[in-house]
Amino acid sequence: MTPFGEKIRSLRKARGINQKKMAADLGVSPAYLSALEHGHRGQPSWAMVQKVIHYFYLIWDDAEEIETLARLSDTRTTINTAGLPPETVAFVNTLAAKVDQLSPQRVAELMDLLDRGKD
Template identity: 45%
Template structure:
């Protein structure tokens, strides 16, 4: 599951909406929606994110957060370490190899360290006209 998929499922569940009903409202297949929720599909388009925000009445901070989650939710990523030092290349390779076996607490600690070292970029969300 991706952060976007987890949030999408929570939004849908909090509104008591089935995948089929949500898929129909967004004019996508229920299979596609299920794949998004389970992290088997790549990032959704900006247009689909906008439709989801409209469907759930998300504004400003909530819409921005959904967009941010979509940006960090590609289930198959490539880390290009060309030109970086050996330690960074080793880190990328070890993470790719061992990520599934890391304990939850280690993952949380690593995310906290990354969040502290690299501030989040803010994104502008345009209102629908």
Template identity: 55%
Template sequence: MTPFGARLRALREARGVTLKEMAAALDVSAAYLSALEHGHRGRPTSGLVHQINAYFGLIWDEADEMAGLARRSAPRVVLDTAGLSPAATEFANRLAAAIRDLPPETIEALAALLPPEG
């Protein structure tokens, strides 16, 4: 599941909206929304994010949060370490190989070391 998918599902469930109802309102398929929620589809377009924000009545900070989550929700990430140090390349490869087995607290600790998104 992607960060965007998790937030979308939480919003939908909190408002008691089914996939089918939301899909009809957004003029997309319920299968697409389900795949988006489960991280089986790539990032949503900015247009779809805008539609979702309007559907749920999200404005200001909440709408910005959804847009940010969408930007950070590519389920298949590619890291280009060309031109970086050998240590950076090794780290990227080790992380790619190990990420599925890392406990959530380790992922959170690593994420805390990254600079804030800006």
């Protein structure tokens, strides 16, 4: 599941809307919406993000959160390491090889470290 998919699923369920109805209201197939919610589809288009924001009547911080989560939901991220130090290239490749082995707690710790911007 992606951050965007998790959020829209949560919003949909909190409002008691089933997938079929939401998909019809947004003009997409139920299969697409399901794939988006479950992370089988990655980053949604800008237009889809805007449809979701308007569908749930989100404003200000809530709308910004949806946009941010959409940007963080690319399931096929590529990192260009050209020109970076060898240690950084090795780190990125090691992370790519082992990311599926990280516990949620370790991911949270790494995210906290990255958010603080400290070495």
